[in-house]
Amino acid sequence: xxxxxxxxxxxxxxxxxxxxxxxxxxxxxxxxxxxxxxxxxxxxxxxxxxxxxxxxxxxxxxxxxxxxxxxxxxxxxxxxxxxxxxxxxxxxxxxxxxxxxxxxxxxxxxxxxxxxxxxxxxxxxxxxxxxxxxxxxxxxxxxxxxxxxxxxxxxxxxxxxxxxxxxxxxxxxxxxxxxxxxxxxxxxxxxxxxxxxxxxxxxxxxxxxxxxxxxxxxxxxxxxxxxxxxxxxxxxxxxxxxxxxxxxxxxxxxxxxxxxxxxxxxxxxxxxxxxxxxxxxxxxxxxxxxxxxxxxxxxxxxxxxxxxxxxxxxxxxxxxx
Amino acid sequence: xxxxxxxxxxxxxxxxxxxxxxxxxxxxxxxxxxxxxxxxxxxxxxxxxxxxxxxxxxxxxxxxxxxxxxxxxxxxxxxxxxxxxxxxxxxxxxxxxxxxxxxxxxxxxxxxxxxxxxxxxxxxxxxxxxxxxxxxxxxxxxxxxxxxxxxxxxxxxxxxxxxxxxxxxxxxxxxxxxxxxxxxxxxxxxxxxxxxxxxxxxxxxxxxxxxxxxxxxxxxxxxxxxxxxxxxxxxxxxxxxxxxxxxxxxxxxxxxxxxxxxxxxxxxxxxxxxxxxxxxxxxxxxxxxxxxxxxxxxxxxxxxxxx
Numbered sequence: 001x002x003x004x005x006x007x008x009x010x011x012x013x014x015x016x017x018x019x020x021x022x023x024x025x026x027x028x029x030x031x032x033x034x035x036x037x038x039x040x041x042x043x044x045x046x047x048x049x050x051x052x053x054x055x056x057x058x059x060x061x062x063x064x065x066x067x068x069x070x071x072x073x074x075x076x077x078x079x080x081x082x083x084x085x086x087x088x089x090x091x092x093x094x095x096x097x098x099x100x101x102x103x104x105x106x107x108x109x110x111x112x113x114x115x116x117x118x119x120x121x122x123x124x125x126x127x128x129x130x131x132x133x134x135x136x137x138x139x140x141x142x143x144x145x146x147x148x149x150x151x152x153x154x155x156x157x158x159x160x161x162x163x164x165x166x167x168x169x170x171x172x173x174x175x176x177x178x179x180x181x182x183x184x185x186x187x188x189x190x191x192x193x194x195x196x197x198x199x200x201x202x203x204x205x206x207x208x209x210x211x212x213x214x215x216x217x218x219x220x221x222x223x224x225x226x227x228x229x230x231x232x233x234x235x236x237x238x239x240x241x242x243x244x245x246x247x248x249x250x251x252x253x254x255x256x257x258x259x260x261x262x263x264x265x266x267x268x269x270x271x272x273x274x275x276x277x278x279x280x281x282x283x284x285x286x287x288x289x290x291x292x293x294x295x296x297x298x299x300x301x302x303x304x305x306x307x308x309x310x311x312x313x314x315x316x317x318x319x320x321x
Numbered sequence: 322x323x324x325x326x327x328x329x330x331x332x333x334x335x336x337x338x339x340x341x342x343x344x345x346x347x348x349x350x351x352x353x354x355x356x357x358x359x360x361x362x363x364x365x366x367x368x369x370x371x372x373x374x375x376x377x378x379x380x381x382x383x384x385x386x387x388x389x390x391x392x393x394x395x396x397x398x399x400x401x402x403x404x405x406x407x408x409x410x411x412x413x414x415x416x417x418x419x420x421x422x423x424x425x426x427x428x429x430x431x432x433x434x435x436x437x438x439x440x441x442x443x444x445x446x447x448x449x450x451x452x453x454x455x456x457x458x459x460x461x462x463x464x465x466x467x468x469x470x471x472x473x474x475x476x477x478x479x480x481x482x483x484x485x486x487x488x489x490x491x492x493x494x495x496x497x498x499x500x501x502x503x504x505x506x507x508x509x510x511x512x513x514x515x516x517x518x519x520x521x522x523x524x525x526x527x528x529x530x531x532x533x534x535x536x537x538x539x540x541x542x543x544x545x546x547x548x549x550x551x552x553x554x555x556x557x558x559x560x561x562x563x564x565x566x567x568x569x570x571x572x573x574x575x576x577x578x579x580x581x582x583x584x585x586x587x588x589x590x591x592x593x594x595x596x597x598x599x600x601x602x603x604x605x606x607x608x609x610x611x612x613x614x615x616x617x618x619x620x621x622x623x624x625x626x627x628x
Contacts, residue, residue: 029574033548036587043550044385050552060574061550063584072546077465192587217589287385288589 028268033062034069034082035167036191037211038255040287041108042082045276048283052275057268066167070258076100079263080273083256084110084167101261103307105273105300107280109290111238112172112251113215115222117204121153124226124235127250130176133157133207139184145205155205159187160196162210172209175250197222209251212238213288227251243290255289264308277301363605370598378599382552383581387592392600394551395581398467399536399607401555401570402577405471406478406535411528414479418486418524423512442480449477450544458545465546467555468571473541478531485527489520522619529615533608539579549584551576578604 032042039061046059064072066083073081074095086104087095095102114130116122122145129148132138145152162168164181174180190196193214200206201221215224215238226235229249242248257276263269277300284291292300381391421438425431453473463469493516501511517524555573558566578600585597 031548031574033546039549040385040588043383046550047382047384047552055553058553058574059550060548062546062548064546193589194587214589217591 028056028266029058029060030080030268030272031060031078032080032082032257033064033072033078035066035084035255036063037066037084037110037167038082038107038257039063040213041255041280041284041289042080042257042276044283044287045272045279048279049272049275057272059272065165066170067165070094073102073258073260074098074100076260076262079260079266079269081258083258085171085253086256087258102258103261103264103304104256104258105277105304106254106256106292106296107276107300108255108284109243109292110253110255111212111243111248111290112168112175112209112253113212113238114207114209114225114227114251115200115215116208116225117200117202117206118221118223119204120155120206120223122225123223124228126228127176127230130227131178133159134161134173134183135177136182136184140186158199158203158206159184160199160206160208161187161189162193162196163189163191166191168209168211171253172251212243212290216288240285240290244293252290259304270308273304274301277304366598366601366605369595370600370602373595373599374602378596379603383550387590387596390585390593390596392578392581392603394554395576395578395600396603396607397554398551398575399577399579399604401467402470402474402542402575403532403536405468405571406474407528407532409472410475410479410482410531413475414482414528414531415486415524417479418483418490419512419517421483422487422490423508423516438480438483442484445540446477446538447540447544449473450541452476453541454545464572465548465574466572467575469545470542470547470575470577471571473545474535474538477538477541478535481531481534482527485530486520486524489523489527490516492523493519522622525618525622526615529611529618533611533615536607536611537579537604539577539583542577542580543583547576547580548574549576549580578607 030046032046042061046061050057050059061082062069066081066085069078069081069083070087070091071094072078074091074097076098083104087102114125132148133142142148143157145155145157148157161172161183164183169183170180173183177183188196188199193210196208196210197214197218200208201218215222224237226237227248228235229247236242236247236249238248238251243252246252257273259269259273264273277297281291281294281297291297378391379396380393381389382393383395384390417438421431421435425434450473453469453476457463457469457472458465463472497515497519498511501515506514551574555570555575556567558568558570582597582600582604585593585600
């Protein structure tokens with residue numbers, strides 16, 4: 001062997017050594033994946049949980065979207081899945097086919113905010129107007145603001161929105177257009193919400209929708225629109241109070257974690273979920289989402305314990321926001 | 322008459338010199354465009370990232386607080402993956418290269434294999450990721466682990482190593498082989514003692530360029546299930562009890578520098594962008610370090626070879 005090859009082998013060995021300066025006993029592991037919207041909350045909980053446990057329990061959190069998360073969950077690869085919408089019928093069937101039972105636990109509220117450029121004079125919008133903008137029929141047809149409402153300024157309408165894989169896209173199309181995934185497609189779509197923020201911030205004629213956290217983080221360079229409720233009345237802004245009181249309709253939604261039934265028999269998974277529900281009120285607000293009402297968290301905690309004890313899940317827990 | 326001809330040549334020569342200068346200027350311009358772009362990107366990254374860079378950043382786990390977040394799990398993950406990649410791809414790639422160049426008969430099959438290897442080097446990396454997802458994760462049941470990630474990237478750089486090995490072997494003059502045969506060496510002896518040592522600088526360069534490419538890959542890692550939040554290190558490969566070597570780290574969940582970086586760029590908080598820049602800086606340093614190692618090894622080995 002030439003010295004160089006020996007040197008190469010040595011460096012490989014060295015890197016092997018460096019790769020593991022951690023203690024060697026293998027540990028309890030909680031696997032979580034799913035929605036990028038729920039990710040910041042779960043990340044915060046996982047961080048605190050591992051600190052509290054002095055890193056004796058491992059938690060991994062991935063981001064493969066609500067749909068991707070459910071696919072893995074229903075194959076039994078995950079203990080918990082982050083979801084920004086309830087599970088669909090197809091996904092339920094997939095889970096049932098592989099014998100996986102689960103419990104849905106609402107952990108926070110999010111509001112899809114509709115924003116425009118800071119110099120745009122418009123300050124509120126109705127659901128009907130949003131539908132006129134985003135419906136598939138508007139594709140390549142509705143290109144200027146006055147086409148939506150004659151009182152709107154004469155500006156070109158430039159649209160930004162989340163990519164079609166995101167739960168936000170599904171939720172928005174369902175709430176506004178009436179059918180999930182029905183949307184015009186001639187808009188700038190990106191999975192990276194920062195790109196949407198940057199796009200809207202620099203263009204007075206632009207309009208975008210995305211999760212509340214991105215608006216709260218960039219409030220100084222965006223203008224948020226009040227949403228006139230479907231039955232009419234005063235426009236409602238996506239403030240924490242409005243969202244929590246259920247006044248911001250129909251764009252407020254629940255964020256969930258789904259817990260795998262078999263996994264919940266493992267103490268580390270149980271403890272993690274209990275910790276999640278106990279710390280949620282404070283951590284959810286810290287990552288700029290809207291916590292549920294305290295009484296609601298108590299209900300969810302109770303439902304989880306009931307389920308662990310072998311009881312049937314109360315249907316209301318999964319369904320109600 | 323001859324004065325005419327002299328004048329004609331002078332004009333012709335001057336025109337060619339002008340063309341010469343013009344080409345040099347255009348060439349330099351193209352070069353500067355590339356170099357300047359790189360410099361601007363690098364400086365911007367350094368300016369954004371340097372304030373965050375430090376020993377704490379390298380030794381901290383990811384966190385929701387941008388100021389406390391670090392890349393420990395990410396760079397250790399990247400290093401562990403690289404170790405698997407190198408252990409898998411180097412012996413296989415070099416052996417395949419030696420076989421194709423020194424042993425394989427020239428026939429239709431070899432030609433098809435050669436064309437395939439060259440084409441594989443140009444296949445988008447996400448394709449490797451999806452192939453590996455089906456093959457390693459589901460068919461072989463290796464899970465979303467360091468081992469899967471390392472093997473995936475090994476597949477990705479295998480063609481690069483094979484092609485580089487073959488190029489390097491071709492630079493060894495046939496007289497070397499013939500001299501070895503003349504002294505009674507078998508093919509394998511000639512290759513082991515003369516051809517491969519002579520080609521070693523080129524082979525090493527190929528290996529390290531391959532590894533430097535692998536360390537920056539994101540798409541295949543995401544496809545095979547790299548997780549974003551990992552606040553622990555894989556188990557140590559050396560254990561205090563018999564047999565002292567533990568392979569648990571191969572099956573550990575992982576994250577890697579590019580994945581961590583990507584996650585930070587899409588966060589709502591502006592401060593995470595500085596973290597992403599700092600992580601990019603660490604990644605660039607690792608890549609530059611590997612390339613530097615390649616240059617140094619080549620230099621040292623070249624000095625030893627004389628023919």
